[in-house]
Amino acid sequence: MTDVWVRLEETIDALSRVTDIKSAAVVRRDGLVVTHTLPDGVDPKMVAAMTAAIVGTSEMATIQLAQGRFVRAIIESDGGKLLSLGAGEEALLVALVYDDANLGLVLLAMERAAKQVEAILRDGAG
Amino acid sequence: MMQSPPKAIAPRAKTGIPVLDERLQGGFPRPSTLLLFSEKPTEKRLFGENFAIQGAKAGETCLYVDFFRAPQLARGELKRFGAVDPTKLVLVDATSSQLLLPSHEKYHIDDIDNLANIREAIIAAMTAERPGRIVVDSMEFLMDRFPKEDVLRLWRELIEAARSAGTVICFLFINWTLMERELDEIRAMSDFVVEFQSSLRGGIIRNSMRISQMESNGIRTNWIPYTFKDLVGLTVYFPRILVTGPFNAGKSTVVKALAEKSISIDRMGTTVAFDYGNVNITGIEAEIFGTPGQERFEFIFKIFAREVSGVLLVVDASHPDELARARQMLDLVGPRIPYVILANKSDLPGAIPPEEIAHRMGLPDDVPVVPTVATENKGVRDALLMLAEMIIGVR
Amino acid sequence: MLGDAARRLQGILTELRRLPAVLGATIARRDGILIAHALPKVMDPKKIAAMAAAIVGTSEMAVIEMGLGSFNSSIVDTQIGKMIATGAGEEAILVTMVRNEANMGLLLLSVDKAVQSIAEVLRAAEVPA
Numbered sequence: 001m002t003d004v005w006v007r008l009e010e011t012i013d014a015l016s017r018v019t020d021i022k023s024a025a026v027v028r029r030d031g032l033v034v035t036h037t038l039p040d041g042v043d044p045k046m047v048a049a050m051t052a053a054i055v056g057t058s059e060m061a062t063i064q065l066a067q068g069r070f071v072r073a074i075i076e077s078d079g080g081k082l083l084s085l086g087a088g089e090e091a092l093l094v095a096l097v098y099d100d101a102n103l104g105l106v107l108l109a110m111e112r113a114a115k116q117v118e119a120i121l122r123d124g125a126g
Numbered sequence: 127m128m129q130s131p132p133k134a135i136a137p138r139a140k141t142g143i144p145v146l147d148e149r150l151q152g153g154f155p156r157p158s159t160l161l162l163f164s165e166k167p168t169e170k171r172l173f174g175e176n177f178a179i180q181g182a183k184a185g186e187t188c189l190y191v192d193f194f195r196a197p198q199l200a201r202g203e204l205k206r207f208g209a210v211d212p213t214k215l216v217l218v219d220a221t222s223s224q225l226l227l228p229s230h231e232k233y234h235i236d237d238i239d240n241l242a243n244i245r246e247a248i249i250a251a252m253t254a255e256r257p258g259r260i261v262v263d264s265m266e267f268l269m270d271r272f273p274k275e276d277v278l279r280l281w282r283e284l285i286e287a288a289r290s291a292g293t294v295i296c297f298l299f300i301n302w303t304l305m306e307r308e309l310d311e312i313r314a315m316s317d318f319v320v321e322f323q324s325s326l327r328g329g330i331i332r333n334s335m336r337i338s339q340m341e342s343n344g345i346r347t348n349w350i351p352y353t354f355k356d357l358v359g360l361t362v363y364f365p366r367i368l369v370t371g372p373f374n375a376g377k378s379t380v381v382k383a384l385a386e387k388s389i390s391i392d393r394m395g396t397t398v399a400f401d402y403g404n405v406n407i408t409g410i411e412a413e414i415f416g417t418p419g420q421e422r423f424e425f426i427f428k429i430f431a432r433e434v435s436g437v438l439l440v441v442d443a444s445h446p447d448e449l450a451r452a453r454q455m456l457d458l459v460g461p462r463i464p465y466v467i468l469a470n471k472s473d474l475p476g477a478i479p480p481e482e483i484a485h486r487m488g489l490p491d492d493v494p495v496v497p498t499v500a501t502e503n504k505g506v507r508d509a510l511l512m513l514a515e516m517i518i519g520v521r
Numbered sequence: 522m523l524g525d526a527a528r529r530l531q532g533i534l535t536e537l538r539r540l541p542a543v544l545g546a547t548i549a550r551r552d553g554i555l556i557a558h559a560l561p562k563v564m565d566p567k568k569i570a571a572m573a574a575a576i577v578g579t580s581e582m583a584v585i586e587m588g589l590g591s592f593n594s595s596i597v598d599t600q601i602g603k604m605i606a607t608g609a610g611e612e613a614i615l616v617t618m619v620r621n622e623a624n625m626g627l628l629l630l631s632v633d634k635a636v637q638s639i640a641e642v643l644r645a646a647e648v649p650a
Contacts, residue, residue, distance in 0.1 A: 057425065391582050420571075
């Protein structure tokens with residue numbers, strides 16, 4: 001079991017090293033922290049709960065709007081962007097990104113990481 | 127084999143977790159034999175270490191027999207439970223001889239392949255130190271090296287020695303080789319069995335323990351989720367307590383009253399997403415989540431009401447017309463989840479008495495209803511403690 | 522006059538919907554109550570209003586918690602389109618549904634304009650205390 005956590009930690013560390021990504025986290029879809037590289041001064045539990053609320057609500061809104069499948073949620077602010085997407089049935093991936101980031105590359109890295117997280121959790125559960 | 131009783135100490139051995147100690151009527155009685163049993167090594171050791179340290183913190187001398195770790199390593203790892211008087215923690219060194227090194231401890235096992243030598247060393251330490259608690263970490267070490275009949279004999283002898291000395295002895299054990307019948311024998315030798323289990327869900331590990339008293343009609347708790355807090359030790363941990371109820375009942379106020387630090391996502395006087403706070407009281411840590419009360423935000427339950435330890439259902443006692451809505455929201459959380467009703471704003475004129483509330487909601491009369499005034503932090507903590515006791519299986 | 526405000530808000534939405542990229546738009550109060558909408562019949566405007574309020578409220582809190590300055594907008598990317606939610610004055614939010622192929626630059630200009638107009642209408646409609 002600790003193996004799952006170590007592998008998730010490695011995935012998030014690697015993602016946080018991608019250019020333009022400041023920090024990242026894996027959180028459970030119901031708002032609990034799994035692992036993160038968020039800076040001190042940011043409460044990971046709150047970020048986890050907020051990400052769960054945002055993604056969960058966005059997914060339901062997507063269904064309401066008959067827009068097919070939810071892909072990702074982006075929060076834009078003066079100081080950067082917060083990107084979140086699904087990472088399998090149980091988890092979400094969230095990343096804090098610089099304002100002038102190359103979103104294309106960031107999203108690619110995040111999608112890859114999300115697939116990894118999904119696989120790790122699936123293996124761990126088996 | 128008469129021993130002198132332990133040096134002057136409290137009649138019962140506390141676990142250090144107030145909710146548990148209350149359930150145990152102060153702690154484990156003296157003498158007692160505890161069996162700490164799990165599939166994996168780490169969880170039961172935590173309880174054993176916590177038990178030893180809590181004793182030391184209470185001024186009791188504790189004997190820790192460690193077959194796996196060198197004394198320096200063990201002491202180093204025990205530091206994370208907080209500072210204790212080092213003279214209260216006596217280690218029986220069982221590893222130096224394994225490593226062919228001289229021991230620097232007062233009590234040491236010189237021949238690890240000789241069960242009699244092991245027995246003598248432990249008994250000698252018990253006689254000299256008269257400890258209030260003894261932890262043996264861990265019996266499977268002996269089961270692996272010696273015939274099981276011999277180990278079981280030693281086990282009984284240690285229990286007898288501890289009993290005569292009026293002390294609490296705690297055996298850690300993982301079963302590799304014994305049959306169920308032999309395990310039953312070991313359980314029967316014990317006064318209390320503490321079991322441990324661990325589950326992994328969505329990347330998060332949940333540890334829980336269960337205490338059962340072997341005598342018939344003895345104490346039996348539910349599975350109690352726990353965690354470890356630096357410098358404090360073992361704490362009961364509820365990953366999610368939901369605070370819900372109709373609009374304007376006072377949910378956000380309850381969250382603010384309970385948690386030192388909390389956030390509330392609210393607009394124009396109403397919660398639009400959730401409230402969140404972390405609560406730490408008397409050996410319990412809980413994450414509390416307040417839901418919105420308005421119907422238009424019920425989708426929030428689908429997100430947050432998945433792994434709920436318990437519910438604090440907040441109703442406005444001065445608005446009994448909303449009780450039906452409160453009942454509806456309870457149903458949103460799902461069946462079989464422990465809950466306590468907070469009859470909030472109970473200081474207002476027109477507030478109906480707590481005894482009437484359960485009845486009016488069509489709930490059984492034995493449902494706990496606590497009158498509260500959340501704005502003045504009255505009754506809120508009591509409600510949470512009551513809920514904690516229900517979850518643990520104390521009420 | 523409230524009726525006048527309602528008409529003006531509907532007008533802003535209709536104008537927005539004229540853009541080929543825009544599939545629908547909604548104005549909601551920040552506490553999730555629907556104010557006005559121009560959505561295709563298949564979409565429930567009340568649910569959208571509540572969900573958008575939850576998303577914007579939470580996003581604004583997240584931005585504060587992470588020390589990111591001020592919140593601009595929340596965008597939900599889906600297979601078929603995007604849902605953009607932005608504040609429209611202190612009391613309201615504007616939710617716009619656009620096709621994925623939209624020219625975002627031009628679109629955001631129109632959204633900004635709409636947001637300003639909405640804020641103005643609501644300010645003017647406020648009954649002084």
